[in-house]
Amino acid sequence: MINSGENDNILDGCAQCSAKVTNQVTRRSFAGALLGICSSSMGAFLGLSMVRYVIYPVYAKDSGIQWSHVGDSNEFARAEGPVSKTITFATRDGWREVVSTQSVYVSRGSDGQLQVLSAICPHMGCSVGWQASQGKFVCPCHGGQFGPDGRHLAGPPPRGLDVLPTQVKDGKLLVQFQYFRSNVPTQQTLS
Numbered sequence: 001m002i003n004s005g006e007n008d009n010i011l012d013g014c015a016q017c018s019a020k021v022t023n024q025v026t027r028r029s030f031a032g033a034l035l036g037i038c039s040s041s042m043g044a045f046l047g048l049s050m051v052r053y054v055i056y057p058v059y060a061k062d063s064g065i066q067w068s069h070v071g072d073s074n075e076f077a078r079a080e081g082p083v084s085k086t087i088t089f090a091t092r093d094g095w096r097e098v099v100s101t102q103s104v105y106v107s108r109g110s111d112g113q114l115q116v117l118s119a120i121c122p123h124m125g126c127s128v129g130w131q132a133s134q135g136k137f138v139c140p141c142h143g144g145q146f147g148p149d150g151r152h153l154a155g156p157p158p159r160g161l162d163v164l165p166t167q168v169k170d171g172k173l174l175v176q177f178q179y180f181r182s183n184v185p186t187q188q189t190l191s
């Protein structure tokens with residue numbers, strides 16, 4: 001037979017057990033919830049990073065116009081004829097950024113203003129060269145000829161040399177290099 005003192009001890013013991021069990025369950029639930037929150041946050045972060053990575057080429061395409069440095073604008077003030085320059089610019093191919101170089105000529109347009117001409121022949125894409133002794137650009141491939149301002153003089157090219165967009169900023173002449181469709185009479189931008 002259990003007397004009332006022993007009975008009280010047993011009841012006390014059970015109350016402690018139940019408090020301990022409740023405590024463990026509460027701690028376990030809290031740890032579980034914390035783990036759940038961490039996993040969800042990590043999943044969302046990785047998911048977002050993955051989406052940004054996949055769509056990067058789409059929004060990177062519209063990251064703005066790239067201007068390449070051609071030279072100090074006063075460098076060309078006294079030039080007697082077109083001046084050859086090599087410019088560097090970056091293009092994006094999917095996730096890759098490709099740095100390219102191209103030849104351009106700084107010359108004066110028919111209005112006397114500085115302009116930058118692409119050295120790519122608008123006939124089939126060969127590189128034209130300035131022939132100072134002849135006073136004109138000559139294409140080595142099919143004999144296309146252009147005046148110092150880029151206008152078409154002779155040969156198969158259907159238009160003059162392509163004039164590139166330029167700006168002068170802080171005394172520097174900048175150009176936006178572009179490619180144009182070949183063998184068509186008007187200047188049509190490709191990229």
Ligand code: FES
Pocket residue numbers: 121122123124125126139140141142143144155156157
């Ligand atoms: S590529 Fe220049 S004339 Fe044909």
